[in-house]
Amino acid sequence: MIKLTLMVNGVAKQVICEQDESLANVLRENLGLTSVKIGCATGQCGSCSVIVDGKLVRSCSMKMKRVKEGAVILTTEGIGTPDNLHPIQVSWIANGGAQCGFCTPGFIVSSYALLQSNPSPTREDIRNWFQKYRNACRCTGYKQLVDSVMDAAAVMRGEMPLDDLLFKIPEDGRIWGTKYPRPTGVAKVTGTLDYGADLGIKMPTGTLKCALVQAEVSHAKIISIDTSEAEKMPGVEKIVTHKDVKGKNRITGLITFPTNKGDGWDRPILCDEKVFQYGDALAIVCADSEKNAKAAAAKVKVELERLPEYMNAQAAMSDDAIEIHPGTPNIYYTQKVAKGDETAPIFDDAEVVIEGDYFTTRQPHMPIEPDVGFAYLDDDGKLCIHSKSIGLHLHLYMIAPGLGVEPENLVMVQNPTGGTFGYKFSPTMEALVGAACLATGKPVFLAYDWYQQQTYTGKRSPQFTSVRMAADKEGKLLGMETDWTVDHGPYSEFGDLLTLRGAQFIGAGYDIANIRGEGRTVCTNHAWGAAFRGYGGPEAEFPSEVLMDELAEKLGMDPLELRYKNVYREGSTTPPVVIPRFTPCRDVRHPSSQVRGSQKENGCQFHRRDQARCRHRPRCLWFRS
C-alpha cells in the first residue's frame, strides 16, 4: 500500500491504495470522481482522460506508483459543474457532441488540455490531437466534436459571446427541427450522469462482485465443472453453475416464423451439457471484490470433450457436420423470394447478364462503454435487473422462464447507457446477474472487461451472397436471382428475421419485374449473431449495389444513370414482394405475430384458429390490406 496526498480539482486529497492500482480506479472508487469513465481499460479509447501535472494522460494505464506525491490532477468535475459550465461543455451541448455521452468527459478534458496549449487550433489540429491522445467516439462521427472545440475556442478567445451557443426557444415555440439541447446534455458534459459502472460503485455494502468463467473452446461436451478449489479462494461467497439455475436455464431466441426448424430455446444461461461457442458462460464467481472473483474464476476446472468446431456456414452445412443443437438441423431456417415470371428463361434470352459472389464480415459493435449490469431482490421479493438492455420488455420474456421467475416478479431497468449499436437488442448478462442474485440472495454486480465484451456479446452475422442480374442493352433490369447464407453463430436470436432482410433488401430500390431467390440461416460455432445498425441492410445492399456498378461498367453507362433508369418510382407496377410474405399483426400477444401471405384468406395464426372471436382483427394489417 502507498499513501499519497494529491491536489485533485483544486482540493488536497489523501489516498491509500495499492501501488499497482490504476489512477482511473483510484479516482473513481477512492475519490468518487465518476466522470472518469473506463471503457477499454487498455489505453486505447481515451474515455478515462485526465490531466496530471499539466499533461493529458489516459488514467487507466497509469499505475499509482507513477503518480508523484502532491500531483495536481484535473478531471471533468474540476473543469465545470452543472451550475457553472465551462465554454467547452456549453459548446459540446450546443453542437450535439454528447450523444450516448460515455466518451464525453474524456473528450472535454482532452479538449481543455488542447486549448491550454493551443488557443487557436485548426480543425486539422483538433483531429490530430484526438488521434494522438486516442480519444475515440463511436456515436458522433467526430464532426460535432471538432465543431464543439472550434466554437469553444472562439468563446475562450473572446471572439464569440457564450450566449451565441445557448439555445433560445423560437418565437413560434416550435422545437421540432431546432437544435434543442439533449435533456441529458448537462449531466453528460459534466460527468454527473451515472452509467452502469458508476451505479455499481454506489451499490450497498455487501454487494457481491461477479466474474465469469468462460469457455476457451468453440464446441465441446461438458464432462464436469469442478469448483472445489475455487470455492476456497479468498473472498468467495458462491460459485454459481447451471445446477443453481432454477428455471429451464435457457434464453429463448423468440422464433419469429413458424417455418423455423428450431424451437428458440437454444442459448444456455450457464452451459450445462455443451459449449457452443468460445466465450460461453460456464460459471459465475461471486466474491467480495472483483479482484478476488477473477482470481477464483481462474481456479474453476472444466473437463470437456472436444467436438468438431464449425467456424463458418460452409463447414456447418457440410454433409458430415453434426448438429450443433442436437435435433435441430444446422440450416434451421430458409427464406425464399419470388416475384413475376420464372427467371431462368429471362436470363437465357437477356442481352446482358452479370453476376457476383460477395462476403460481408462478422463485426463487433465496439461500444466505448463495456457491458455492465447488476441485480438485487427488492422488498417485495421481485428480482430487479439493471443493464444496458435496449429491449426491456423483450428481454424480460426471453430470460424469465430460464431463470424460473414469473414475469410479474421480474423488473428490468435500463441504466443510462453508452451506445450499443444494436448488440443490446440481445440479452447479454441480464440472465447471468439474475441467476447469481437468486443463487446468493444478495445484490450482485458484473462489469465486463474488454475480453468479455468481445467474447460474450453478439456480433453482426457474416453473410455470403450471390447475385445475378439480367438487363437489356439500354440498362433496363429484367430479372434478378439471389442466394444468401447467414452465419448466425450458435444462437438463433432473431436469425430468421435477419435472413428475411436478404429477401427484402437485395436489389432494393430498383423496379425489377422478375425475381427468384433463396436464403438460409445457419448455426455455427462462431460468435452469436446480434442486431447491428442497419440490421441486414448493409449485408443485402452491398452485393446488389456493387453489382450495379459492375453492370454500369459492362454497359458503358454512368452508374448513376443506370440507377436512375431502374429506380423504383411511383406507379411502378411491380412492387417488391417476399414469398412467403409475412405481414405483421400488430398484436404482440399473438403466439406468432406474423401473417403468411400465401394464406390471405386465413390471416395470421391467431386468426386462423378462431377468426370469429378474434378481437384483434381490426388491428391485423393483413385484414386491413
Ligand code: FES
Ligand atoms: S483509454 Fe482508458 S479506458 Fe480506454
Ligand code: FES
Ligand atoms: S457520444 Fe461518443 S461514444 Fe457515444
